[in-house]
Amino acid sequence: MLNRLKFSLAILVFVAGSSYAELVIDVQGVAQPTPVAIVPFGWEGSGAAMPLDVAAVITSDLRRSGRFEPIPESKMLQKPTSGADVDFQDWSFVGVEAVVVGSVTQSGANDYTLQFQLFDVFGRRQLLGYRMPATRGTMREAAHRAADMIYEKLTGIKGVFGTKVAYVTAAEQGQKRLYSLIVSDQDGENEYTIMESNNPIMSPAWSPDSRQLAYVSFEDNKSSIFVQTLRSGNRFKVSSKPGINGAPSFSPDGRKLVVTLGGIEGNLDIYTLDITSRQLQRLTTHRAIDTEGTWSPDGRYIYFTSDRAGGPQVYRVSAKGGTPERITFEGSYNARPRLSPDGTRMAMVHNDRGNYRIAVMDLARKDLLVVSSGQQDESPSFAPNSDILIYATRQARNGVLETVSADGLIRQKMASGRGDVREPVWSPFPRF
Amino acid sequence: MSYIKLLAAGLMAALLVGCSQPTIPDPEPTDTTYGDSGASTGGMGDGGLGAGEFIEDPSAGELGTVIYFDFDSSEVRPQDQDLVSRHAMQLGQNTRLRVRLEGHADERGSREYNIGLGERRSQAVRQMLMIQGVSGSQISTVSFGEERPASFGSAEMDYAQNRRVEIRYTN
Structure with a gap:
């Protein structure tokens, strides 16, 4: 009975492992992805939600690069949307090396401003802050550009998420x-x-x-x-x-x-x-x-x-x-x-x-x-x-x-x- | 297509009668989808010999139009040289006929290089036709490389089906 249980457990692990590799990412060799946090962006505008989940796009870009491991939202002890609210102690406790916070603000029918800040958790300092205009049509492109800038700042390599x-x-x-x-x-x-x-x-x-x-x-x-x-x-x-x-x-x-x-x-x-x-x-x-x-x-x-x-x-x-x-x-x-x-x-x-x-x-x-x-x-x-x-x-x-x-x-x-x-x-x- | 087939069949008949060369073997049907001609087989079941059925194969008497090649080779194999010769005879007899030689490769390796390999095969058939007197103006070549496989698998059997030249009469 015990043996049988062990056997089925092994199969479960194998199946879960292989589907994970296919769905997300297949990291080969010795590369260890750096843990980072992309906090859900704040939203100010009409309607319940921003036109595009910008943090999700940035998270997906960084994860697919294989060089970063964005932590899930459930592990975040706080969810600040601007630099003033970032508690470095909390993030250091969670074990991430960098944190991205930001917001999308609506200023017209189809006019938005996307802004974000990137922080170095151990150095306790801002590495990058950027603000750019966007429309519903260019929001995804703006999110990719933010991911490109973050990627380049952290790796020294130009990002290709906007290509x-x-x-x-x-x-x-x-x-x-x-x-x-x-x-x-x-x-x-x-x-x-x-x-x-x-x-x-x-x-x-x-x-x-x-x-x-x-x-x-x-x-x-x-x-x-x-x-x-x-x-x-x-x-x-x-x-x-x-x-x-x-x-x-x-x-x-x-x-x-x-x-x-x-x-x-x-x-x-x-x-x-x-x-x-x-x-x-x-x-x-x-x-x-x-x-x-x-x-x-x-x-x-x-x-x-x-x-x-x-x-x-x-x-x-x-x-x-x-x-x-x-x-x-x-x-x-x-x-x-x-x-x-x-x-x-x-x-x-x-x-x-x-x-x-x-x-x-x-x-x-x-x-x-x-x-x-x-x-x-x-x-x-x-x-x-x-x-x-x-x-x-x-x-x-x-x-x-x-x-x-x-x-x-x-x-x-x-x-x-x-x-x-x-x-x-x-x-x-x-x-x- | 049917016009060409009729024409080709007619030519062959004329040739056979005119030259009285009964030694020319029957061409093998290369088109494997002749099931729509009514040929079918049934299981014998337990009752011994079942009822038969007459076979009408419309491709009988026509020339095969596909020539297969060995791996990494553009040489027409000895068993196919007779088929090429009979196309040469047909084209020589009727200089109004035009053919397009479509060269193909199996999927292995890079795509544009495979275009080159397919072209080498169609050129091999073209050369063979021209040596036997067919005018170059009757022949055009195209290579589809690995882009139009006849068989979609990745086994050696599929590859053998895909390394080929298809002879298409275009008028």
Whole structure:
């Protein structure tokens, strides 16, 4: 009887543990999240509640970063909404290292002020205080910005909670498949479909000002490259040559795309395409597959995948043309390079003992770190702070998105209700 | 589609009669969804031999249109070369016919590189058709990489179904 009880207890713990990991966060390795308190914000205005629970958004942002453990409201001994009411002794007793308090005040029909303060519990001092205007429509953005500022103050790393991601989904639609190109906030909220087709959509790429996406569409059963302005929805076809038109990626100045063209003979090579003049410059001429070009952040090089030595490996060539130089040597398969915006690291799809995983290479030291753990992981993309990556992995038959810190320590699944999700790309920082 | 099928079947009949080459084996049906043609099977139960049913297979006499490839390979396998040759013959006989060769890859690895692998396969079929006299102007190629799998699983069996070139007559 006792044994049986033990057995069922063990199962309970296991189930609770695994569902917790899936729902919230899957922290790998040695990273210990810092305990913090985000106190529910005060509200002054008409109506019973503020338009958006700002503290909940900040809490969720900080928790998902994996670096913080916001304590539940039930553990708070006090709930101040301004700095004057913060009792450092209480918070130190609860064991948090930092406290955020704040309020939302309504001053007009759709005019609000969001203010918050961040305190260092042990140092007993304010680290940050900020006030910003908001509307019902911008309240969420304001909350993300507050989370960004708090995150940066506490970690020294710029926050990316105010950024967006673009990705492609595929779903059954009767006998056909429906492919959608979607832009959402980085936490998966505010999904917006910018393009739909019954033919495949591939390879979305952000313009450096975050206003446009380039992508490949197979409308009319041939591949073409489009550039679409997000705000207006207007798009134009920038490349529709015979054969393959693929793998677009913007230059750092936003004027050019690096693209892959195959031509009638099907020899995939890397070209740069001036978006305004449509002038092409061919950068590779090898008869192997050369594809998946991406600019280095300083604009000097194009990194790309080539199988000229047999299996796919990463090479780079001067953006002005010249002889390509091989970059990766570790393993039989390294493809789809993407550089961190600070230019120090390169992410790629790497065959790790039979599994396709995301690896990050330190470009100075040349060492390679596998940061994902799936079997079919693909499409790595750096967040604009160079500290986190997003990529697609498989869960049963569907693609889902995961993020991982560039050091591989903090990994997390992104929930999405949308069938098969693939090819996530992280936006640059928004420009104010 | 049915027009093309009829045309193709007619051509084949003409070829068979004209050249009297009875050695050409029957093409294997590559379309596995021929259940709507009325072919069906029933359990025998306990009563011994059950009633039979006549089979009408509309794909009989047509050319197969899918060519499969080995892992990491764009070589047309020996057993498929005859099928490609018969498409070449068909295209050579009727130069008004146009085909689109759709190359595909399995899901492993990165997507744009797989577009390259699919294109390599459709180019292999294109080269084989052209060597046998088909004009390049009759052929277009497209690669869907891993974007349009024929089988959605992640087993080797599914991958084998997905590494393929589909020959589509477009007029």
